[in-house]
Structure formats: structure tokens, C-alpha cells
Amino acid sequence: MNKSTVVKVQNISKTYKLYDKPIDRVKESLNPFKKKYHKEFHALDNVSFELQRGEALGVIGRNGNGKSTLLKIISGVLTPTKGHINTKGKISAILELTSNLKPELTGLQNIELNLKISGFKQSELKEKIKEIEEFAEIGEFIKHPVKTYSSGMKSRLGFGIATSIEPEILILDEVLAVGDFNYRQKCLSKINAMRDDMSIIFVSHSMNDIRMFCDKVLILEKGNKIFHGNLEDGISIYLKKDEEKKSKLKSTLSEKTTFYGDIFHNKKKIHDVEHYWIDRFYNKIENARTGSKIGIYIKFKLNFEPIDLIIGLPIWDINGNYITGKSSEMDGFKIDKNKDGFYEIFYIFDNILNPNQYINIISIVDKSEVLYRQKNAILNVTTVKPRYFGFINLQNSWRLSKEKLILNIENCKLLVNYNDNSGLSYDSKGSYEELNNKLYDEIKNKYNPDTLIDIGANYGFISLVLNKYFSLNKTVLVEASKKLVGFIDKNMKENSVENYEIINAICAEINNDNRSFANNPWNSQDNRVKGEKNWRTETVNTVSLNHILKSNKGSFYFIKIDTQGYEQNVFLGGEEYLTSHSNWIIKTEFAPYWIKSQGFNVRELLKYLLDRYIVSESPKRVRYSGDNIANLIKNQLTLQDIDTFIEYIIKYDKNDRGWTDLYIFPKSFGKV
Amino acid sequence: MIRIIKDIFRFLKHLIDNKQLLLTLSENDFKEQFLGSYLGIFWAILRPILFMIIVWFIFSVGFKGHLKDSEIPFVLYLMCGYIPWFFFSDAVSGGMNSVISNKYLVKKVNFRVSILPIVKIVSVLFLHIIFLVILIVILFLYGYSPTVYWIQLPFYTFMMFVLVLGISWFTSALRVFMKDISQIISVILQLGFWITPIFWSISVVPEKYAFILNLNPMVYIVEGYRNTFLSNKWFWESTEYLTYFLSITLFFFLLGIIVFRRLRPHFGDVL
Numbered sequence: 001m002n003k004s005t006v007v008k009v010q011n012i013s014k015t016y017k018l019y020d021k022p023i024d025r026v027k028e029s030l031n032p033f034k035k036k037y038h039k040e041f042h043a044l045d046n047v048s049f050e051l052q053r054g055e056a057l058g059v060i061g062r063n064g065n066g067k068s069t070l071l072k073i074i075s076g077v078l079t080p081t082k083g084h085i086n087t088k089g090k091i092s093a094i095l096e097l098t099s100n101l102k103p104e105l106t107g108l109q110n111i112e113l114n115l116k117i118s119g120f121k122q123s124e125l126k127e128k129i130k131e132i133e134e135f136a137e138i139g140e141f142i143k144h145p146v147k148t149y150s151s152g153m154k155s156r157l158g159f160g161i162a163t164s165i166e167p168e169i170l171i172l173d174e175v176l177a178v179g180d181f182n183y184r185q186k187c188l189s190k191i192n193a194m195r196d197d198m199s200i201i202f203v204s205h206s207m208n209d210i211r212m213f214c215d216k217v218l219i220l221e222k223g224n225k226i227f228h229g230n231l232e233d234g235i236s237i238y239l240k241k242d243e244e245k246k247s248k249l250k251s252t253l254s255e256k257t258t259f260y261g262d263i264f265h266n267k268k269k270i271h272d273v274e275h276y277w278i279d280r281f282y283n284k285i286e287n288a289r290t291g292s293k294i295g296i297y298i299k300f301k302l303n304f305e306p307i308d309l310i311i312g313l314p315i316w317d318i319n320g321n322y323i324t325g326k327s328s329e330m331d332g333f334k335i336d337k338n339k340d341g342f343y344e345i346f347y348i349f350d351n352i353l354n355p356n357q358y359i360n361i362i363s364i365v366d367k368s369e370v371l372y373r374q375k376n377a378i379l380n381v382t383t384v385k386p387r388y389f390g391f392i393n394l395q396n397s398w399r400l401s402k403e404k405l406i407l408n409i410e411n412c413k414l415l416v417n418y419n420d421n422s423g424l425s426y427d428s429k430g431s432y433e434e435l436n437n438k439l440y441d442e443i444k445n446k447y448n449p450d451t452l453i454d455i456g457a458n459y460g461f462i463s464l465v466l467n468k469y470f471s472l473n474k475t476v477l478v479e480a481s482k483k484l485v486g487f488i489d490k491n492m493k494e495n496s497v498e499n500y501e502i503i504n505a506i507c508a509e510i511n512n513d514n515r516s517f518a519n520n521p522w523n524s525q526d527n528r529v530k531g532e533k534n535w536r537t538e539t540v541n542t543v544s545l546n547h548i549l550k551s552n553k554g555s556f557y558f559i560k561i562d563t564q565g566y567e568q569n570v571f572l573g574g575e576e577y578l579t580s581h582s583n584w585i586i587k588t589e590f591a592p593y594w595i596k597s598q599g600f601n602v603r604e605l606l607k608y609l610l611d612r613y614i615v616s617e618s619p620k621r622v623r624y625s626g627d628n629i630a631n632l633i634k635n636q637l638t639l640q641d642i643d644t645f646i647e648y649i650i651k652y653d654k655n656d657r658g659w660t661d662l663y664i665f666p667k668s669f670g671k672v
Numbered sequence: 673m674i675r676i677i678k679d680i681f682r683f684l685k686h687l688i689d690n691k692q693l694l695l696t697l698s699e700n701d702f703k704e705q706f707l708g709s710y711l712g713i714f715w716a717i718l719r720p721i722l723f724m725i726i727v728w729f730i731f732s733v734g735f736k737g738h739l740k741d742s743e744i745p746f747v748l749y750l751m752c753g754y755i756p757w758f759f760f761s762d763a764v765s766g767g768m769n770s771v772i773s774n775k776y777l778v779k780k781v782n783f784r785v786s787i788l789p790i791v792k793i794v795s796v797l798f799l800h801i802i803f804l805v806i807l808i809v810i811l812f813l814y815g816y817s818p819t820v821y822w823i824q825l826p827f828y829t830f831m832m833f834v835l836v837l838g839i840s841w842f843t844s845a846l847r848v849f850m851k852d853i854s855q856i857i858s859v860i861l862q863l864g865f866w867i868t869p870i871f872w873s874i875s876v877v878p879e880k881y882a883f884i885l886n887l888n889p890m891v892y893i894v895e896g897y898r899n900t901f902l903s904n905k906w907f908w909e910s911t912e913y914l915t916y917f918l919s920i921t922l923f924f925f926l927l928g929i930i931v932f933r934r935l936r937p938h939f940g941d942v943l
Contacts, residue, residue, distance in 0.1 A: 016941065017941075022849045022850060022851075022942070023850055025849050025942070026846060026935070029934050029935055030934065077780075077940045078941065079937030079938075095779065100776065100780060102776050104704060112696070113696060113697070113700065116692060116693045116696050117777075117780065117783055121692075
């Protein structure tokens with residue numbers, strides 16, 4: 001055995017002999033001719049592994065797959081049928097919670113007895129007893145027989161004893177499954193304090209506990225070792241296996257234990273029901289990453305006119321913890337059918353769920369009548385992060401000062417102003433559409449833009465992201481707010497963006513003019529060119545898109561416009577160039593509410609754009625869009641569509657402030 | 673065989689290393705038996721004393737003149753027989769249950785289950801010592817004074833201990849798998865009481881039957897106690913019977929070790 005190896009298990013098998021009568025066992029073991037009297041059950045089959053000093057090994061596997069048998073063999077309670085086991089050092093095991101306590105003896109006597117069995121000398125006893133008494137917090141009861149204890153007291157005492165005998169190898173079989181939060185914390189911190197000179201073998205069904213404790217994982221399945229190694233790999237293999245098994249079995253133990261409410265389907269009233277998890281492109285998924293945008297898709301048809309249709313979407317984790325529940329009613333969302341008579345719902349959220357498996361109930365209710373209540377498919381959430389704890393991944397940030405904060409978003413370091421809502425919005429988002437966008441890949445491959453014009457640059461975040469996507473020679477950032485210029489400059493420098501130019505101006509229809517510009521009173525950077533009455537105004541120079549395009553010669557332009565309703569002026573200022581060239585693509589924000597607030601006519605603006613260019617909705621919403629350029633052009637807006645489109649965008653928000661992104665292409669794109 | 677001898681030595685070393693533990697366990701066992709009740713240990717002594725008084729009363733008052741040719745008072749004769757028998761019977765039945773009644777220790781890491789019968793026998797030995805003290809007091813009352821023969825008492829007690837240990841290893845291991853063994857043992861013990869010369873003398877039995885009765889190893893112990901306190905004989909004086917006793921004790925001892933060793937790995941499966 002290697003010096004640092006403390007447990008060496010070699011080809012261990014445990015076969016339980018099942019005897020019809022107990023006496024058969026005696027007959028067999030005493031029979032000189034080794035006659036067999038039993039049927040066999042293989043609890044462990046040829047398992048080998050080593051445990052190193054100081055290592056914590058998590059043993060996982062479903063019930064009845066040999067975990068406890070393995071632990072019992074290592075601790076010497078059971079004898080393996082075949083194979084060898086070598087252990088080095090004092091072993092302490094909690095196999096069953098109270099297995100080291102004798103009910104007739106008092107707590108104190110039990111402590112003493114256990115210490116003596118573990119070889120403590122009389123002189124060492126006093127101190128140890130005190131230590132255990134303090135841990136167990138049993139008080140006066142310590143002088144009473146253990147059989148009078150509550151189960152909590154027993155387990156505290158048992159755990160206290162097992163960990164106080166200074167074991168070199170500690171074996172824990174689901175001990176933490178019982179007990180309240182405080183008890184668990186206490187146990188965990190006690191074990192953690194001993195970690196340095198102790199090896200641990202730990203059985204648990206809680207992947208969180210395994211993750212918190214263990215360096216390595218051993219997976220047992222039907223008595224066979226199917227994996228031994230790295231923690232995260234092990235857990236993901238286990239979860240995958242688990243999932244496979246569950247889908248085979250359909251109903252499983254852990255699911256059975258949780259009551260998700262009645263399962264019901266009124267087939268007379270509701271039919272053609274379909275539901276599944278979706279990603280942000282509305283594709284059906286079974287797996288999702290923590291931090292991505294995902295959702296639930298529900299489609300159904302009703303045989304009657306509902307009075308007040310409500311959809312509830314409670315979510316549990318596989319262990320039966322009720323994670324969250326939302327209903328369309330809570331969010332004030334009204335459910336309506338589409339032209340085909342189907343009800344189609346897309347429930348989208350930032351996936352802050354930590355890796356686990358999630359069970360979701362789709363419940364469709366009309367007023368108080370339950371029409372449908374069924375389980376959705378299981379969602380398997382994974383992460384690339386090496387560690388995570390608990391149920392959810394908070395969208396958090398860490399700050400060293402109140403004023404400024406630096407966000408680290410997908411490798412972009414973004415410095416923003418803390419006292420600023422739009423800056424904070426970068427912080428709270430779980431995912432960014434700008435990232436991993438298939439469209440950007442396509443644009444890069446087909447057109448390879450070398451110049452980026454970022455109008456309404458805000459903190460320059462989009463420029464940072466696009467600099468990662470495209471191989472740009474020049475980045476031009478236009479921002480009206482003087483305060484933001486410094487931030488943009490720092491952000492560009494910090495992320496080593498080469499050759500950028502910041503223009504502190506309003507992008508307008510005329511070049512080099514003066515405009516008044518308003519900051520809103522709560523100091524948001526949500527700037528409005530025409531602010532409301534009490535907004536603080538300043539005077540800013542203007543720059544026209546034509547001027548920018550002419551003074552920054554590039555082979556292909558990607559232009560991003562985000563000017564909070566001032567877009568019409570931007571387009572007017574670029575009309576001359578845009579209509580006569582075709583080496584550009586524009587992505588612009590389209591927010592009817594803000595356009596109106598700047599005194600423009602939404603319909604006129606769209607009509608103006610449609611007359612000159614190809615306009616499509618970016619792949620954000622459902623209709624008028626596509627996830628590649630060919631589809632976008634195919635699904636482009638037409639004059640007939642304008643009114644329905646505007647109404648559809650406005651309705652996207654319950655306050656009629658819906659918005660979307662538009663992609664605008666030169667007319668010539670459509671002819672290809 | 674060599675392995676077994678090695679094991680015995682290792683076991684002895686373990687015993688010596690863990691004598692403290694052994695004593696604590698025996699003490700716990702002893703206390704547990706008697707300390708729960710109000711009169712405690714008094715009960716433990718009362719029962720056999722009462723029994724001896726009854727037997728004494730019946731045979732010295734009822735059937736008078738039982739041990740005619742002897743000058744030994746019947747009470748002493750009876751006590752020297754009954755006290756070792758009581759130890760034997762108590763230790764055998766206790767030893768048999770020693771494993772099964774200590775499940776919590778069997779499931780313990782680092783614990784040698786084979787010491788459990790010893791623990792029980794030591795616990796019974798405490799009581800035996802109390803009886804020996806009582807016996808010696810009564811001997812004094814009858815005018816007996818200590819003789820050099822008394823020093824062989826530890827020999828007989830020890831031999832009885834070894835005999836009981838062998839039997840207990842055997843029965844305690846079987847008991848885990850077989851409930852019936854306790855019935856069998858209680859029948860044997862009951863029978864043993866009558867066929868052991870406790871209140872009668874082996875000399876009243878005709879020669880040809882005496883040989884059969886002498887197969888009972890407890891005859892040697894009971895007679896040995898009498899030889900120590902009453903008849904002033906050395907234990908080596910009847911070589912033949914000593915040899916027989918030693919071989920039967922060795923037989924039980926080895927049987928106990930072999931069976932216990934064989935069955936020990938299966939305890940965990942059943943308990």
C-alpha cells in the first residue's frame with residue numbers, strides 16, 4: 001500500500017446469501033464438504049479503489065446499489081465475500097445514526113464506553129467527554145439513559161462521539177439527511193475543522209452536500225463501480241444516469257415522494273395540448289445552462305370560450321423542493337388565442353436556477369375550474385462554473401465602492417455608474433442577447449464588417465461585445481451625455497479596443513448644429529433629447545450619420561442605433577449615404593412609446609424606412625423575424641403589415657411600452 | 673492450526689492491551705443486571721442462598737443422615753458444590769446471549785466481538801467472588817482455618833473459566849443464527865444440576881455408573897472445590913481425571929474458537 005493511501009479496496013464483492021431458514025447458514029458454514037444452502041444476491045461486484053490521506057470521497061448511487069454495504073465493509077462491520085481491503089488508521093463510522101449508542105446506558109456512560117473502545121486512556125477521558133458534551137448540547141439529559149432521548153439528541157450525541165475519537169478515516173452514511181439546518185451546519189463545520197488530518201468517505205443523495213465536501217466521487221450502480229474520479233464529472237454522470245433511469249421508469253422514487261398536486265386533464269374541454277421547455281430561440285430543449293434565457297412553451301385549444309384563463313407554472317426541483325411558482329394572473333398577463341384558434345404561450349425567464357433537475361407543472365385554469373394540470377418534461381440544468389451552492393444563482397455583483405462598479409460580463413470588463421439605472425441594468429441581467437448570437441456569426445462570415453458605428457453608445461457595452469465578434473478596424477461611438485464619455489473611454493481602453501473614436505454629440509439630421517438634451521431627474525442615463533418639464537437640459541453639438549460614414553472610410557459598416565426615440569433624425573442624417581450604398585447593416589431599437597415621446601409619428605417612421613430599405617424584426621419576438629439573414633429578408637415588413645406590427649409591438653408590454661429591435665438592410669440585399 | 677494458535681496469542685495480547693475496556697464492559701454488564709432494582713445486588717445473592725437453604729433444610733432435616741460416613745457438615749458440602757455450579761450455569765447461559773444482546777457493539781468498528789463472552793463471564797465472576805467470600809466466612813464459622821490447599825482455588829476457578837469460555841464461544845456464535853440453542857442449553861443446564869454431585873456424593877453411585885457420571889467435566893470442578901476447602905487434596909492427586917478434564921476443556925476451547933471464527937464474518941449479515 002502506498003504511503004498516502006489509507007484505504008485500499010481490491011476487487012471486493014459482497015454476495016448476500018439468502019437462506020430459507022436461519023439454520024441453513026450454520027449448516028453451510030460448518031459443512032465440511034462446503035455444500036451450498038443459499039440463493040445469492042450480489043450487493044457489490046468487484047469494486048476496487050483507493051482513498052488517499054486527506055481525501056474526501058463521495059459515494060453516490062441510488063438506493064439499493066451497494067453504497068451502505070461498501071461502507072460497512074470498509075468499516076469492518078461486514079466481511080466481503082471476495083477481495084481484500086486494507087485500511088490504515090483509526091476508523092470512525094456513523095452507519096446508522098444511533099448505532100454507536102447503547103440505549104440502556106446513560107449518555108455519559110455511552111461516551112465513556114465509546115472512548116474506551118476507541119482506545120482512549122483514562123487520563124484523556126475527561127477532556128474528551130467535555131468536548132462531546134459541548135457538541136451534543138444535551139444538557140442534564142446526559143445523565144439519563146439514551147433510550148429517553150429524542151432522535152435529535154441521539155443523533156447529536158452519536159455524531160459528537162464519532163467525530164471526537166480523532167479518527168483518521170471518517171465514514172458517514174447519510175448522517176446529514178436528518179436534523180435541522182443548525183445541526184447540519186454544526187456537523188459540517190466540525191468535519192471541516194478536522195479535514196486536514198482525516199480522510200472522509202461520505203454517502204449522500206444530496207449533490208449539494210457532495211459538492212461541498214468531496215474531492216472525488218465514486219458512483220455505484222447495481223453493485224458495480226461505474227465511475228471513480230473528478231467531482232463534477234462524477235456528479236454530471238450520475239445526474240445523467242439518473243435521468244435515463246427515470247425516463248425509463250417514468251415514475252421514480254424521488255418523484256413519488258413529492259406531491260405536486262393532482263394530475264388532471266379535462267379532455268372534453270381542452271385538447272391538442274403541447275408543452276415543453278424552450279431556449280431563447282424558441283427551440284425545444286431538455287437541457288439548459290444556468291444564466292441563459294429559457295422558457296416554457298404551451299400550446300392548446302379550447303372547445304369553449306373561457307371566462308378568465310389563467311396559466312400557472314410552479315417549478316420544483318427533483319428533490320421535491322418547491323422552487324417558485326408564477327401565474328399569468330400574478331403578472332397581469334392576459335391570454336388570448338391566435339388566428340388559428342390556438343392558445344400559444346411563451347413564458348420566458350432568466351434561468352437563475354442552479355444545476356439540478358427541475359419538474360414543472362403546467363396548470364391551466366379557467367376562472368376556478370381546472371382544465372389541465374400535468375407535468376412538463378424534466379429540465380436538466382447544468383453549468384460550466386466549477387462550483388455553485390444552493391438552489392439559485394443570484395444575479396449579483398461585487399463592489400468596492402458605491403459610485404462605480406466594474407462588471408465582468410462574458411470577458412468584457414464594464415465600468416458603469418452605480419447611481420444609474422441603465423448602468424445597473426447591465427448588472428442584473430442574467431444573459432445578453434448580444435452574446436452567442438447566430439446572426440452576428442453570419443454577418444461576420446458573409447460581410448466581415450470592419451467599421452462599427454455605435455450611435456447612443458451608453459457605456460459602450462455593445463461596442464465591446466461586437467469588437468469580440470467582428471474584426472473591426474474602427475469603432476465610432478456617438479454619445480450625447482458628456483458624463484458617459486469618460487466611462488466609454490475607460491471601457492475601451494480597459495478592454496484594449498484599438499482605434500476607436502468617441503463623438504460627444506447627438507446624432508441628427510444636420511451636422512454640426514446645437515441641440516438641447518435632457519437628463520432625467522433621477523440621474524438615469526436614460527437620456528431623452530426632448531425631456532420632460534423638470535429635466536435638466538444641456539446643449540450638445542450634433543453630428544450626422546452621413547458625416548460619420550464619409551469621414552470613416554470602411555469596406556462594410558455595422559451600425560447600431562439606440563437613441564430612445566430619436567431614430568428618425570438619425571436616419572434622415574444618413575439617408576444620402578444609406579440609399580446610395582449597400583455596404584452596411586443597421587440594427588436599431590424600435591420603441592413606439594419613445595418615438596411618440598420625441599414627437600414623431602411611429603407609422604410615418606416605419607413607412608419612411610420601408611420605402612427606402614428592407615426592414616425586419618430582429619430575432620427576438622415571434623413574428624416578422626428569423627434567425628438568419630435570408631429568413632429576415634424573407635419575413636421583411638411590408639406596408640400592409642405596418643399597423644398590425646406596431647400594435648403587436650406596443651402590446652408586448654402591459655403598459656403599452658413594448659419595443660423590439662429592427663434589422664435594416666439596403667434594398668439591394670433583397671435582390672440576391 | 674498454526675493460524676489458530678497465532679490468533680490466540682494475538683487475542684491474548686489484545687485482551688491485555690484492552691483490559692481497561694474489558695473491565696468497564698463487565699462492570700457495565702454487572703451493574704445493568706442488578707442496579708436497576710431497589711435491592712440491587714441483594715437479589716443476586718438472595719436467590720442462590722435461598723435455594724441452598726432449602727436444599728440444606730430438606731436434606732439435613734427432612735432426609736436425615738444423608739452423608740453418614742462424613743464428618744463434613746452438609747451445609748459446607750452443599751455450598752462447595754452449588755457455588756461453582758451456579759457460576760457455571762449463570763456464565764454459560766449469559767455467555768450464550770453475550771453476542772446477540774450486544775448488537776450495537778457487533779456493528780462497531782474496531783471492536784473484537786470475541787471478547788463479549790469474556791465480558792459476560794467476568795461479570796458473572798464478580799458474583800462468584802462474593803459467594804466465595806460468603807463461603808469462607810461460613811467456613812470460619814464452622815471452625816475451619818485456611819490451609820495451604822486453599823491456594824489451588826484459583827486453579828479450579830480458572831479452569832472453569834476456560835471451560836465456560838470455550839462453551840460460550842461455541843454457543844454465542846450459534847445463538848446468532850439459531851434461537852433453539854438457548855432452549856437446548858437450558859435443558860442441558862437443568863439436567864446438569866441433577867447429574868452433578870452438588871447435594872449428593874459420587875461415592876453413593878455404583879462404580880459402573882459412576883464412570884458415566886464422571887464424564888461431566890463439572891464433576892471435576894465441584895469435587896475440586898471440595899478438595900480445596902474440605903478434603904485437603906491436591907489437584908494433581910487424581911492424574912487420570914485431571915487429564916480427562918484438561919482434554920475435554922481443550923476440546924471445548926478449540927471447538928469454540930473454530931466455530932466462532934467461522935461464523936464471526938456472518939454476524940453483520942444477520943444482526
